Amino acid sequence: MRVVQLMTAPVVAFMALAGLAAPATADTLPRESSHSRHLEVRRDHPDARVPVVVSRSGEAVIDLNASAPGTDWALAGAESAVVSISVDGHYATDLVVSGGQPLHRQLALGHLNAGVHMLRLHFSDERSPAAATSTLVDSLQITTYAPDSPEYLVLRYAPVVYGRSLADLGSPYQNATTDTPLIAWHEIAPAATPGHRILTYSVVWSNEDGGTNTPALMARWGRTTDIEWIYSVEVDEHGSRVAGSDTYQAPNHATLHFSGKYEGDHALLETCTSNNNMCDVVDDPMRFFLSTLQTLPAGQPREYLMDINPWTYEIMAKEMLREHKVEVPSASTPFTPEMSDQRNYLYAVVKKTTQPANTGSSWVGVSLGVRLVSGETIYLSHHVDPTWSISRDLPAATTVELPAGTKADDIAEVSVHRVVVGTDTGATVHVTGINRGFFLGQDYRPQQSFLTWGGDVVLDANNTSAVIWRR
Incomplete structure (x- = not known):
C-alpha cells in the first residue's frame, strides 16, 4: 500500500x-x-x-x-x-x-x-x-x-458499473436522483479447483424502482435499499482470471457469463433494469467505480454493510419521502401494510434454520413480533401477508412497524412466529439468535442497538410461537 x-x-x-x-x-x-x-x-x-x-x-x-x-x-x-x-x-x-x-x-x-x-x-x-x-x-x-498487497487482487477485478437510463424512469442521468449506487464490497470464497478463489462483488443502491414492493422490502429484507451481487470471477493460485469464469447478475436475476468489454482487468457492466440487474453492454453516460475494499464478515447479513455506513439509512429514508412511498402522518398506523415513517420501525436481524429447508411454492417462514409495555397487541413484521415472512436461513434482517414515537424502553417482549405459506410442509424452525435491534434517530441514522438474544427456540406445527426476549 x-x-x-x-x-x-x-x-x-x-x-x-x-x-x-x-x-x-x-x-x-x-x-x-x-x-x-x-x-x-x-x-x-x-x-x-x-x-x-x-x-x-x-x-x-x-x-x-x-x-x-x-x-x-x-x-x-x-x-x-x-x-x-x-x-x-x-x-x-x-x-x-x-x-x-x-x-x-x-x-x-x-x-x-x-x-x-x-x-x-x-x-x-x-x-x-x-x-x-x-x-x-x-x-x-x-x-x-501494489501487486504484493492483499488488497490488490480485490481491486484489480472490481467491476465498473455504468448508470441506468430507462426511458420510463427519467433522464439519462437518473442515478443522480433515484436508485443511486451507494457502497460496494467484495467476498472471497474457495473455488472447486484447489488454490483457486471466487471473488464476488456486490452493491447497495438507494432503492429499486422495480421489483419487490416497498412494504415487502421492509418486512422481508429490513430496508428499502436494493442490495445485489453484480459480478463474480474465479482466479487461479497466481491471481490470474480463469478464462470464461466471470459471471454477472442479469435481468430477472439470471446468472450469465460475462462477454462484454474490460478496462484493464475491470469488467464494464451497466445497470439496465428497474430493479438494478446488470447487462454487459454499456452505453449510459454515467459511470460508478465504487471502492470494493469493504467485505462482509462471516455470519453477518448483507445489511451489516449499511450498519457500518449509517449514512446509507438516511439516503434510503429520504428517497422514500421524496417518492411519496410513506404514509402521511395523519393516516399512519402499524395495522396497515403500507410503509410509515421509517423511524417507526424496529430494525432487527434474526438467525434461524429450517428443517427441511424451504423450497418450492409452499414453505414455512418466521415473523418477528413485538409487544409494548402499554398493551397486549403483538405487532408482526410480516403484517398480514404470509409471503412477507422470512424464508431464508442466513442471518436475515427484518423490521417491525410500531406506533410513532415508540422507544426501546417501550418494548416489553419480542417473540417469533411460525408462518405457513401455501401448504404446511411440516418444517421445524430453530430460532437461535437476534443479532441486533435498533431504531432510527431523528436524522434517520441507526441508534445504538439494544436488542440481542441467543438460544434455541423450536417452532413446529404444535408450537407456533414463542417469546424469546423480555424486558
Whole structure:
C-alpha cells in the first residue's frame, strides 16, 4: 500500500502560481493551498485540479469527504450534485453528493503507474439537478495498492458499473436522483479447483424502482435499499482470471457469463433494469467505480454493510419521502401494510434454520413480533401477508412497524412466529439468535442497538410461537 506523496516545495509553488490545487497527501489537501480545508467544485467554474505523486504502481483508491450545500435527497429538483472525476484526462467515476453535511466516500480510480498524475474534479452541469451549485471536498487522499498487497487482487477485478437510463424512469442521468449506487464490497470464497478463489462483488443502491414492493422490502429484507451481487470471477493460485469464469447478475436475476468489454482487468457492466440487474453492454453516460475494499464478515447479513455506513439509512429514508412511498402522518398506523415513517420501525436481524429447508411454492417462514409495555397487541413484521415472512436461513434482517414515537424502553417482549405459506410442509424452525435491534434517530441514522438474544427456540406445527426476549 502506498499513499501519494507531496511534491517538492518548488513544484508546489509553481502550482500555486498556475492556479492548481496542491498535491493530495496522506491527510488533507496541502496546507500551502488556499483549499487546505475545502476544495470547492462549482457549476460554471473551472474544474478543480489536484496533482498527485504515485511512488509505486498499483490499483488506486480515493478517500474524501464531500458535501453539496443546498441539496437534499428528499427534495425533488435539489437531490444532489454530481462530480465527475478523471485522472490524466481519463474519466474514472461519477460521485453523487447529497446534503450539506460531509459524508465520507471511497471510490476507485483503477491502475496508476508510478509518477505524477493529474486528478480533475468537474461539476457535471447536465447530470446535476437544477438547484445544485457546488460541492465541497476535503480530507482527500489517494492510496495505491501494489501487486504484493492483499488488497490488490480485490481491486484489480472490481467491476465498473455504468448508470441506468430507462426511458420510463427519467433522464439519462437518473442515478443522480433515484436508485443511486451507494457502497460496494467484495467476498472471497474457495473455488472447486484447489488454490483457486471466487471473488464476488456486490452493491447497495438507494432503492429499486422495480421489483419487490416497498412494504415487502421492509418486512422481508429490513430496508428499502436494493442490495445485489453484480459480478463474480474465479482466479487461479497466481491471481490470474480463469478464462470464461466471470459471471454477472442479469435481468430477472439470471446468472450469465460475462462477454462484454474490460478496462484493464475491470469488467464494464451497466445497470439496465428497474430493479438494478446488470447487462454487459454499456452505453449510459454515467459511470460508478465504487471502492470494493469493504467485505462482509462471516455470519453477518448483507445489511451489516449499511450498519457500518449509517449514512446509507438516511439516503434510503429520504428517497422514500421524496417518492411519496410513506404514509402521511395523519393516516399512519402499524395495522396497515403500507410503509410509515421509517423511524417507526424496529430494525432487527434474526438467525434461524429450517428443517427441511424451504423450497418450492409452499414453505414455512418466521415473523418477528413485538409487544409494548402499554398493551397486549403483538405487532408482526410480516403484517398480514404470509409471503412477507422470512424464508431464508442466513442471518436475515427484518423490521417491525410500531406506533410513532415508540422507544426501546417501550418494548416489553419480542417473540417469533411460525408462518405457513401455501401448504404446511411440516418444517421445524430453530430460532437461535437476534443479532441486533435498533431504531432510527431523528436524522434517520441507526441508534445504538439494544436488542440481542441467543438460544434455541423450536417452532413446529404444535408450537407456533414463542417469546424469546423480555424486558
